[in-house]
Amino acid sequence: MTASADAPLFDTVDQAASTPDTPQPWAELGLKEDEYQRIRELLGRRPTAGELAMYSVMWSEHCSYKSSKVHLRQFGEKTDAAMREHLMVGIGENAGVVDIGDGWAVTFKVESHNHPSFVEPYQGAATGVGGIVRDILSMGARPIAVMDQLRFGAIDHVDTPRVVHGVVAGVGGYGNCLGLPNVGGELVFDPSYQGNPLVNALCIGVMRHEDIHLANASGIGNKVVLFGARTGGDGIGGASILASETFDDTKASKRPSVQVGDPFMEKVLIECCLELFAAKAVEGIQDLGAAGISCATSELASNGDGGMYVELDKVLLRDPTLTPAEILMSESQERMMAVVRPDKLDAFLAITDKWAVEAAIIGEVTGTGRLIIDHHGERIVDVEPRSVAHDGPIYQRPYARPGWQDSLQADTTAGLARPETGDELRATLLRLLASPNLASKAWVTNQYDRYVQGNTALAQPDDAGVLRVDEGSGLGIALATDGNGRYTKLDPYTGAQLALAESYRNVATSGARPLAVTDCLNFGSPEDPDAMWQLAEAARGLADGCLTLGVPVTGGNVSLYNGTGEPGKIDSSIHPTPVVGVLGVLDDVARATRSGWTLPGQAIYLLGTTRGELDGSAWADVVHSHLGGLPPAVDLAAERTLAAILINSSRDGLVDAAHDLSEGGLAQALVEGCLRYGVGARVWLTELCERDGVTEFEALFAESTARAIVAVPRTEEVRFVDMCVARGFPHARIGVTDDASADDVPGDDAGPVLELQSLFTVPLAELAEAHTGTLPRYFG
Numbered sequence: 001m002t003a004s005a006d007a008p009l010f011d012t013v014d015q016a017a018s019t020p021d022t023p024q025p026w027a028e029l030g031l032k033e034d035e036y037q038r039i040r041e042l043l044g045r046r047p048t049a050g051e052l053a054m055y056s057v058m059w060s061e062h063c064s065y066k067s068s069k070v071h072l073r074q075f076g077e078k079t080d081a082a083m084r085e086h087l088m089v090g091i092g093e094n095a096g097v098v099d100i101g102d103g104w105a106v107t108f109k110v111e112s113h114n115h116p117s118f119v120e121p122y123q124g125a126a127t128g129v130g131g132i133v134r135d136i137l138s139m140g141a142r143p144i145a146v147m148d149q150l151r152f153g154a155i156d157h158v159d160t161p162r163v164v165h166g167v168v169a170g171v172g173g174y175g176n177c178l179g180l181p182n183v184g185g186e187l188v189f190d191p192s193y194q195g196n197p198l199v200n201a202l203c204i205g206v207m208r209h210e211d212i213h214l215a216n217a218s219g220i221g222n223k224v225v226l227f228g229a230r231t232g233g234d235g236i237g238g239a240s241i242l243a244s245e246t247f248d249d250t251k252a253s254k255r256p257s258v259q260v261g262d263p264f265m266e267k268v269l270i271e272c273c274l275e276l277f278a279a280k281a282v283e284g285i286q287d288l289g290a291a292g293i294s295c296a297t298s299e300l301a302s303n304g305d306g307g308m309y310v311e312l313d314k315v316l317l318r319d320p321t322l323t324p325a326e327i328l329m330s331e332s333q334e335r336m337m338a339v340v341r342p343d344k345l346d347a348f349l350a351i352t353d354k355w356a357v358e359a360a361i362i363g364e365v366t367g368t369g370r371l372i373i374d375h376h377g378e379r380i381v382d383v384e385p386r387s388v389a390h391d392g393p394i395y396q397r398p399y400a401r402p403g404w405q406d407s408l409q410a411d412t413t414a415g416l417a418r419p420e421t422g423d424e425l426r427a428t429l430l431r432l433l434a435s436p437n438l439a440s441k442a443w444v445t446n447q448y449d450r451y452v453q454g455n456t457a458l459a460q461p462d463d464a465g466v467l468r469v470d471e472g473s474g475l476g477i478a479l480a481t482d483g484n485g486r487y488t489k490l491d492p493y494t495g496a497q498l499a500l501a502e503s504y505r506n507v508a509t510s511g512a513r514p515l516a517v518t519d520c521l522n523f524g525s526p527e528d529p530d531a532m533w534q535l536a537e538a539a540r541g542l543a544d545g546c547l548t549l550g551v552p553v554t555g556g557n558v559s560l561y562n563g564t565g566e567p568g569k570i571d572s573s574i575h576p577t578p579v580v581g582v583l584g585v586l587d588d589v590a591r592a593t594r595s596g597w598t599l600p601g602q603a604i605y606l607l608g609t610t611r612g613e614l615d616g617s618a619w620a621d622v623v624h625s626h627l628g629g630l631p632p633a634v635d636l637a638a639e640r641t642l643a644a645i646l647i648n649s650s651r652d653g654l655v656d657a658a659h660d661l662s663e664g665g666l667a668q669a670l671v672e673g674c675l676r677y678g679v680g681a682r683v684w685l686t687e688l689c690e691r692d693g694v695t696e697f698e699a700l701f702a703e704s705t706a707r708a709i710v711a712v713p714r715t716e717e718v719r720f721v722d723m724c725v726a727r728g729f730p731h732a733r734i735g736v737t738d739d740a741s742a743d744d745v746p747g748d749d750a751g752p753v754l755e756l757q758s759l760f761t762v763p764l765a766e767l768a769e770a771h772t773g774t775l776p777r778y779f780g
Helices: 015-018 033-043 047-060 113-121 121-137 160-178 238-241 252-257 263-278 292-303 324-329 343-354 385-389 405-410 420-432 485-490 492-511 529-549 618-624 635-651 665-677 685-693 696-701 715-727 762-773 774-779
Strands: 087-089 096-101 105-111 144-150 182-189 198-208 222-230 284-289 307-311 335-340 359-366 371-375 379-383 456-458 465-468 476-482 512-523 554-557 575-585 603-607 657-660 682-683 708-712 733-737 753-756 759-762
Touching: 015 379, 015 420, 015 465, 015 635, 033 685, 047 324, 047 359, 047 385, 087 105, 087 144, 096 554, 096 575, 105 476, 105 512, 113 121, 113 198, 113 263, 121 144, 121 160, 121 198, 121 263, 144 160, 144 263, 144 465, 144 476, 144 575, 144 682, 160 182, 160 263, 160 774, 182 465, 198 512, 198 554, 198 575, 222 263, 222 292, 263 335, 263 343, 284 292, 292 307, 292 324, 292 335, 292 371, 292 385, 307 603, 307 665, 307 762, 324 371, 324 618, 335 343, 335 635, 335 715, 343 359, 379 385, 379 554, 379 603, 420 618, 420 696, 420 762, 476 492, 485 492, 485 529, 485 575, 492 512, 492 575, 492 635, 492 657, 512 529, 529 554, 529 575, 529 635, 603 635, 603 665, 603 715, 618 665, 635 715, 657 665, 657 762, 665 682, 665 696, 665 753, 665 762, 685 696, 685 733, 708 715, 715 733, 733 759, 753 762, 759 762, 762 774
Parallel strands: 105 554, 144 182, 307 371, 512 554, 682 753
Antiparallel strands: 087 096, 096 105, 105 198, 144 198, 222 335, 222 359, 284 335, 307 359, 371 379, 456 465, 465 476, 476 575, 512 575, 603 708, 603 733, 657 708, 682 733, 753 759
8 A cells, every 4th residue: 555645654444444445465364255344344344454464363263263163162061060160260261270279270271383383393393382381371370391292294204304303392492491391292203294293282380279360451541561572573474374274385475474482581471470470460461372462452352341452553573664464463472461450560560670571561451342553643453352352253164074984994904914923923012112103202302301390200201291289298280191193084083082081091090180181183174074074073072071081171272274185085184183181180299100110029910901903003004004994992981990990009009000001002001111110021911812802912902992001019919909899890910020031032131021921022122222213213
């Protein structure tokens, strides 16, 4: 737009009203034509450039959940009073909050930063961590730990090292600089993620009940303060353009949309915010992440009881050439927006000055019910804030079971060649153990600080991360995340429940009582009925599963448009990947149960029933490159009983180790139990095979659910067995821990072994070599 001598240099509300036919770049900003027309109807005129920017980012898929909202409602609808008993803040705020007892509350959430991490892996991953940390901080909590759930393309693809090195360095660099322990997560390689890696990040924070803060702007005359880093040109359009459409890495516009992070600024911002909270200097607070100032102002105003007036030229800038629309859309990191009472303003600014955090008073809360933004005296935004933040379009996207689903499920593993002899089983074990998804993740986790702050009781490779909350009582929490895109591809409803069940089980193996859930739903394009069906089924399965297990969803994230293929094809998008995090509570973290055994002479029990379930398994993938059939059956009632046994056994000191069975089956769990502390095991399968009607191969590699192995001291065996019998839960004594060398292993220094009686024996040294060598071989 060319300005005359008397015209403003930017698009104003008056100008928009008088020039209705001015062409506007609504499509370039990610809006559909009908959405643009709806904005015009809401305003009674065309939007200004600033208003168009705000609506485009806030009505994006990433911010508005316009395609998934109708399905996400089930997470609130399918609850009961018992599930809500400990829920203090639920879906709709920056993060959920649960009561863990003794006046303590925990807030936790997982979010995605997928597309940015493909374009610029280091900054994409780093700012993903930074963003989720600020979400937790904005609830009034001190962040205490992070986790990451990473999925990359084929390990041998030429581009995979670029993404892996950048993402891992970004996650570790940002989290380590913040002084936050990284206590767990996932690492998966699969060709379906080649052009769409998944980088999900989770943060946990703790606070006292009375310290909870919410994102709302109330109290006419209260000041709106923007503080933290200055606003720059990075991240402009990230929510509407980069995170809310099908990815195309050939477009030059993608790279500037990636934010740039500064963890040292964030660390100062964390401490500054916590002191502001302690001083009672904040009435409401919102972090600036996706959609930047557009999101913070509209959400604060919409959640409040009035309106808001903002002077945009008061915003402190890194780049003075930014237009008003760019200032509104910028996703520059390490920024917060607070609502402050006038009588608290001096105290607020004194604290920000103490921490050398720049702050600018950019507006105030009003009683107009409008969000009004001026720039150098000219009005550039005049909207009803709810129309921007909460009343965007809601779509009932068409969805249908894919035409290829039946043939995929019909293609089972029944006809695949299976190992039979002891030597073949041994070779299969070593092959799976060295495969990318079952190999040791130490190459990644050793780049993260897992024990900083001194409150980490357990971390990877244990089943769950366990953290102390109260130093005096030992009260603590456990957290695990899980997901299996292969299972979900075979059956989205069941796949989502399997992710929930595994995460629930992992928390229980640590001895913690599962309490609440967060999720990150990673799927393809909502405009593809196949991908939309996968999302709808997974959401339904997860909601039903949470109701059965009695754990509410407290919040999370949806990431769509993760696909580059032709819609309607079996490989048009990533494997549908619901990542589910479960939070549990321990009365005393000193009693947390480790995943590996430390002493010889303890009995190894397998809990649960084994069935010949190999469809979608690690064995099918690694040995046969096969995906087809139906995933393992879900038995949530059995999961609840198993969890109760594990929790009570941990509390009463009946077990010294517990490890869940999932990918790789019993064989993988036995190896990991041995390698955790270098103590071997002698195992027999005859009674198990006879009881469950399975072969030795199925006993070792099937991935049936609701199972765990435990190491029981001889002195506690009777009590442990009595507990299982009383609950009617299947249990079998399948072995004993042992640190002696086997007689049939050459060499006096062979060391401890894993011996499968009558089948094979493998020294732990050989297992460790296979287990630990894969990632370093590919990534250095």
